[in-house]
Amino acid sequence: MYAATWSNEATHSRIGGQERPRRVLIVEDDEAVGEMIRAVLERSGYAAAVADGPENGLSEALAQPPDLILMDIMMSGMDGYNLAQRLQREERTRYTPVIFVTALAKTSDVVHGLDLGAVDYVVKPFIVPELVSRVKAALRLKASQDELRRANSELAALALADSLTGLHNRRSFMERLEQSIAYSIRRRDPLSCLMLDLDHFKEINDFYGHQKGDIALQQMAGVLRHTVRIADTVGRYGGEEFAVICPSTDIHAAVHLAERVRAAVEAHRFDGPEGRLSITVSVGCAVYDPVLNTGAEALLARADAALYRAKRDGRNCVRSA
Ligand SMILES: [Mg+2]
Structure with a gap:
């Protein structure tokens, strides 16, 4: 096991924009596959890191919740289904979207994965541009949900707070x-x-x-x-x-x-x-x-x-x- 290291974060900034690159954590116990996905994401402008197993994935996700997790299902120890559920129970990662990327191609597997709350499900071997599009779509959804949550909590605070002082009205x-x-x-x-x-x-x-x-x-x-x-x-x-x-x-x-x-x-x-x-x-x-x-x-x-x-x-x- 090695600690996940983030690439692309400091060096890569979006052309013309101040926005930080989105961070995608890859939880994948097959090193070659993990590194391949990482390279693909980096080429698309994302910051990416590979956790080489479920324990690493869990600690990395909790330490610094990423914007999205691409998760293998068949892993030793905890499988991807269990890891995804575990992350949903944690306050910090409750809203972190997960895409399963797996060789399990049966309809029942796909249904199970989506039922658990994964935002998407990609079967290996995957087509690279398709994976990138799915990542992009999941991040777009995440961004609009974050925005909604932020606006909601602002509204709730406004209704209770005095606008000048921030104290209770x-x-x-x-x-x-x-x-x-x-x-x-x-x-x-x-x-x-x-x-x-x-x-x-x-x-x-x-x-x-x-x-x-x-x-x-x-x-x-x-x-x-x-x-x-x-x-x-x-x-x-x-x-x-x-x-x-x-x-x-x-x-x-x-x-x-x-x-x-x-x-x-x-x-x-x-x-x-x-x-x-x-x-x-x-x-x-x-x-x-x-x-x-x-x-x-x-x-x-x-x-x-x-x-x-x-x-x-x-x-x-x-x-x-
Ligand atoms: Mg595996």
């Missing part, structure tokens, strides 16, 4: 809060919430000019993300208003966290077109009360009332309900 934040409350009741675990509002936002807007404080809001989101704990959820609640869900947190711990956030914002130097600016934030904290069993809105209203007191008490401070 109000709707998503409220959903999270409802879930967190249900969980806290079931676990008899305290849950707290912070409401934060940038102080003197009108002056910040004036400082940032036509960009209207968007930069400050983005930087504020960054400070918040870095200061809260991993289990906390940060949302943009309104214009310059942010909120944090703090699971497993009683009111003392919430005030402690709020104070840390307040200090982090005060210490941060906000960059803008006119230079740098110090910004402060006022914070209100409230803990969910399972006895009163009020909902998410009531919890936020109490945090908001505490925030109002923080404003009234001179801003740049923390108050709790």
Whole structure:
């Protein structure tokens, strides 16, 4: 067994394009056949590597998932059918297309291979231009599926995220809060919430000019993300208003966290077109009360009332309900 080595990757770039060459892994235990396929693919502009057996093929595919795998079926150890199934179970290679290239020519073999999820099936001895066309078609399909998956996950993220800051938007934040409350009741675990509002936002807007404080809001989101704990959820609640869900947190711990956030914002130097600016934030904290069993809105209203007191008490401070 030898480790698969990739050729063509650094040296070959598509004529006129910046696109990297597609990577095709060949899993083939017959060295002569493997090298022949590799040469054919390289001539067609692909980066190719040969794994000389199923174990090598598995580790190579997992280490750096290729764009396509050409796979022999009859191999010692694990056969191609099993290897293909194994790769489908792995997160990293779930969507890596496989073409079987095999001497097994019976219809039942072909059907079995395609049923297992192979995108194509080529019988040896194969005709070279046909193999290259099939490779090209499989890669075209892979590229459009990748694009669809990317667009889908972008859409899903958009529906939940505030477009300016990337934080949870109000709707998503409220959903999270409802879930967190249900969980806290079931676990008899305290849950707290912070409401934060940038102080003197009108002056910040004036400082940032036509960009209207968007930069400050983005930087504020960054400070918040870095200061809260991993289990906390940060949302943009309104214009310059942010909120944090703090699971497993009683009111003392919430005030402690709020104070840390307040200090982090005060210490941060906000960059803008006119230079740098110090910004402060006022914070209100409230803990969910399972006895009163009020909902998410009531919890936020109490945090908001505490925030109002923080404003009234001179801003740049923390108050709790
Ligand atoms: Mg074989």
